[in-house]
Amino acid sequence: MAACVRERLNLAAISRFWLGVLALLVCGLAQAFPQGEIALGRYQLLYSVLNSTTLPAQMAEAYGFKRKADEVLINITVLDTQTKKPVSVVLQGNAKNLIQQSKPLVFREIKEADAVYYLATLRTTEREVFHFLLNVTLPDGSLQTAKFTQELFVNP
Numbered sequence: 423m424a425a426c427v428r429e430r431l432n433l434a435a436i437s438r439f440w441l442g443v444l445a446l447l448v449c450g451l452a453q454a455f456p457q458g459e460i461a462l463g464r465y466q467l468l469y470s471v472l473n474s475t476t477l478p479a480q481m482a483e484a485y486g487f488k489r490k491a492d493e494v495l496i497n498i499t500v501l502d503t504q505t506k507k508p509v510s511v512v513l514q515g516n517a518k519n520l521i522q523q524s525k526p527l528v529f530r531e532i533k534e535a536d537a538v539y540y541l542a543t544l545r546t547t548e549r550e551v552f553h554f555l556l557n558v559t560l561p562d563g564s565l566q567t568a569k570f571t572q573e574l575f576v577n578p
Contacts, residue, residue: 457470457572460568460570467498469498469570473495474493475489490545494544498540508537513529515542518555527542548575551572552572
């Protein structure tokens, strides 16, 4: 009985470890290959937008995200340019399509080891262009605005 309990605990620890590795991989890839960068004084905002179906099922479940062909994940990381490390920020934003329909973005902070990143979801149609407007309160207390435009597609 005790061996069975130990085995289950070991499997749970291993599962949490691999979830962490997957999270770091997703975050690390986003930091290593961001779709875009925006300078915010001493800080740098890195962003990427990817279809939610590219997120591993186990990771999506662990963080409460749904994997849908018509839903994208907006991934934001803010780096301190002096230390080259990610920092915690307060992040609010919205996305507007070309006909000015505005959709609020609700970001969830994810902390894994040395990584800090923010994920939000957004539903899209077959092919749609969105203008993103983010209000970022930085660790030094300053409020900065970041803007970018991204063409989104439904993942078949």
